[in-house]
Amino acid sequence: MQFDTLVIGAGVAGLMSALELRDRGQRVLVIGSPHAPPASWAGGGILSPLFPWRYPDALLPLTSGAFSAYEHWAHRIAEVGGISPELAAGGMRVWDDVGADELAVWSQRSGMVAQWDMTPYGGMASPSIWMPDVGRIRNPRLLKGLRHLVKATLDIVLVDAHVQSFHSDERGVFARTEHEDFRADRALIAAGAWSDRFLPDDGKPYVFPVKGQMLMYRVPEGGLTSVLLTPNGYLIPRSSGLVLVGSTVEPGLSDSLPTHEAMDRLKTVASQLLPPSTRGAELVAQWAGVRPGSRRPVPWIGSVPEYGGRVWLNSGHFRNGLVCAPASARLVAQLMTGVAPFCNPEPYAPLLSSSSSSP
Numbered sequence: 001m002q003f004d005t006l007v008i009g010a011g012v013a014g015l016m017s018a019l020e021l022r023d024r025g026q027r028v029l030v031i032g033s034p035h036a037p038p039a040s041w042a043g044g045g046i047l048s049p050l051f052p053w054r055y056p057d058a059l060l061p062l063t064s065g066a067f068s069a070y071e072h073w074a075h076r077i078a079e080v081g082g083i084s085p086e087l088a089a090g091g092m093r094v095w096d097d098v099g100a101d102e103l104a105v106w107s108q109r110s111g112m113v114a115q116w117d118m119t120p121y122g123g124m125a126s127p128s129i130w131m132p133d134v135g136r137i138r139n140p141r142l143l144k145g146l147r148h149l150v151k152a153t154l155d156i157v158l159v160d161a162h163v164q165s166f167h168s169d170e171r172g173v174f175a176r177t178e179h180e181d182f183r184a185d186r187a188l189i190a191a192g193a194w195s196d197r198f199l200p201d202d203g204k205p206y207v208f209p210v211k212g213q214m215l216m217y218r219v220p221e222g223g224l225t226s227v228l229l230t231p232n233g234y235l236i237p238r239s240s241g242l243v244l245v246g247s248t249v250e251p252g253l254s255d256s257l258p259t260h261e262a263m264d265r266l267k268t269v270a271s272q273l274l275p276p277s278t279r280g281a282e283l284v285a286q287w288a289g290v291r292p293g294s295r296r297p298v299p300w301i302g303s304v305p306e307y308g309g310r311v312w313l314n315s316g317h318f319r320n321g322l323v324c325a326p327a328s329a330r331l332v333a334q335l336m337t338g339v340a341p342f343c344n345p346e347p348y349a350p351l352l353s354s355s356s357s358s359p
């Protein structure tokens with residue numbers, strides 16, 4: 001079969017980009033490696049950056065419409081009989097020392113409600129910031145649902161294989177896996193923390209691995225309904241009385257092995273934040289994933305200059321890959337198919353290796 005675009009990576013970035021490209025008439029091949037577990041499975045699913053006022057405004061176009069974009073994706077998945085990604089509202093409560101004026105200005109610029117709440121919450125003495133519009137998604141289910149949607153969609157082929165080598169020349173792009181060779185006119189690299197393997201090696205990585213670990217507790221149902229975020233960590237409620245506790249940030253590590261040190265650290269976060277109504281919470285799981293870290297605070301989305309329009313990138317979302325996924329996929333698909341982009345793509349453009357790295 002002849003493909004227009006080869007997508008390397010079957011995490012949320014690769015799968016959503018493939019679907020957006022197909023919606024614009026492309027025949028797409030997606031290859032995802034069984035040997036590189038997606039961060040999209042391991043993540044927490046908060047649909048907001050953590051402490052969003054700390055990020056440049058350039059991130060806003062990728063984050064602000066996340067909840068409604070996920071309503072659309074949940075609907076598409078349901079239409080083909082896929083599993084519900086459990087999109088949930090519920091808000092986020094944040095403890096941070098951001099100044100009142102700075103917060104008010106950010107709230108106005110972003111259009112996101114963020115109000116000081118002086119009432120003590122749980123065991124926390126200091127006031128918190130209440131963000132009622134922040135939602136969350138159950139990302140392992142999202143990934144399952146997206147795979148189901150991709151498989152149910154004509155003109156997309158999904159292959160579980162490891163790309164061992166890749167190159168591009170004036171005839172197109174070529175990928176060799178352990179089973180088969182593939183070619184397409186163009187490639188989109190969405191290989192998460194492993195994306196740099198397919199990009200120019202100039203000593204300045206676009207993307208690097210940052211391990212993150214999580215715990216999961218079973219608590220009495222209804223014990224927690226909002227995301228709670230402090231500088232030490234966060235809690236995310238799931239359905240069926242589950243609560244996630246996250247997360248460690250371990251730059252340079254690309255293994256998915258849980259450690260005792262991380263468990264101890266995250267248990268401290270849990271004891272600080274779990275409300276009294278969840279007394280008797282039982283620790284039921286620990287896991288780790290590898291985030292695509294980046295040398296700048298916004299992701300890389302666009303054509304990789306060295307490849308003359310044949311190789312594109314959608315990666316480097318670090319801690320924001322789930323909240324940014326729908327908008328990033330839409331943007332890269334618009335750029336690849338010559339459609340006017342919904343936002344200014346310049347802040348995300350991949351750089352020539354000789355250029356500076358500032359956003």
Ligand SMILES: Cc1cc2nc3c(=O)[nH]c(=O)nc-3n(C[C@H](O)[C@H](O)[C@H](O)COP(=O)(O)OP(=O)(O)OC[C@H]3O[C@@H](n4cnc5c(N)ncnc54)[C@H](O)[C@@H]3O)c2cc1C
Nearest residue numbers: 010011013033039040043044045046163192212321322323
């Ligand atoms: C603990 C933790 C908590 C997080 N919490 C949140 C959160 O609350 N909110 C949020 O927005 N984000 C969160 N994130 C970040 C988010 O999960 C990531 O940014 C996002 O999932 C990255 O998606 P991706 O598709 O770019 O990469 P991935 O999901 O890592 O997918 C990469 C894909 O590339 C494939 N691949 C790699 N190498 C090859 C190869 N050689 N051949 C073929 N395929 C290959 C892999 O198999 C995989 O399919 C969290 C991450 C972690 C680890």
